[in-house]
Amino acid sequence: MNENCRSAGGSPADNVILALENIKKSYFVEGRRIDVLRGVDLEMREGERLSLTGKSGSGKSTLLNIMATLEKPDSGKLLLKGENPAKMPDSKLSAFRNREVGIVFQFHHLLPEFTALENVAIPLMLTQSKKSSLEKAEKMLERVGLSHRLNHKPAELSGGEQQRVAIARALVTEPALLLMDEPTGNLDNETGKMIIALILSIAEERNLTTLFVTHNQDFAAEMGRVIEISEGVVRNI
Ligand SMILES: Nc1ncnc2c1ncn2[C@@H]1O[C@H](COP(=O)(O)OP(=O)(O)OP(=O)(O)O)[C@@H](O)[C@H]1O
Ligand SMILES: [Mg+2]
Secondary structure, rough: OOHHOOOOOOOOOOOOOEEEEEEEEEEEEOOEEEEEEEEEEEEEEEEEEEEEEEEOOOHHHHHHHHHOOOOOOOEEEEEOEEEEEEOOHHHHHHHHHHHHHHEEEOOOOOOOOOHHHHHHHHHHHHOHHHHHHHHHHHHHHHHHOOOOHHHOHHHHHHHHHHHHEEEEEEEEOOOOOEEEEEEEEOOOOOHHHHHHHHHHHHHHHOOOEEEEOOOHHHHHHHEEEEEEEEEOEEOOO
């Protein structure tokens, strides 16, 4: 493990939620190989808040998708809460991901034909009754300040409201890890600030382990730790 990307304090095994070791990922396009991740080492501890920066095309979304267990690395080891998703059969992996990882995508993935309330309740309905799923979804939407928009469909919401629904959906299962890919990317600065403040306050009250990708240096600086990806590796900055 590259010492540079261990978080500060405590012994390395303490409360580590996510551990990546020598993660490599390449893509092949028209016979050409693109080495996107060339040996990423990273640890995140419980409650740690981290931002990930790097140039466009440097591999931020690729890394985030691997952390989210949505994509598999070509080599290297990933442990989430001490478990190795690479060893899980697909059915177990999707239940594990649904329970442990909250994801807010770079381009929001709300389901257009469902209301805000339904979008947030859907991840719970896989394991709970419809009634309790809707009740919990309503509480979560209340927490992100959207009690007055429960029955709006995504197209009837502003960009900032849509992003708050996506955050509520990511958090409703009470995941161990919250990953967000430029959650403020399509928002004006004022709305972006409001979203960051919301994420930070929820992260604090739940002791959530949180990582978000951002190009905005001011937003990055709000997080406990900032890492940068460049040339296929990450380092603390
Ligand atoms: N499925 C894919 N097939 C082939 N190449 C890919 C694929 N996904 C990503 N890439 C390439 O991998 C590199 C990293 O892409 P990635 O989306 O991770 O960058 P990023 O840092 O998130 O960029 P941005 O800031 O623009 O979102 C890019 O050069 C991209 O073209
Ligand atoms: Mg990206």
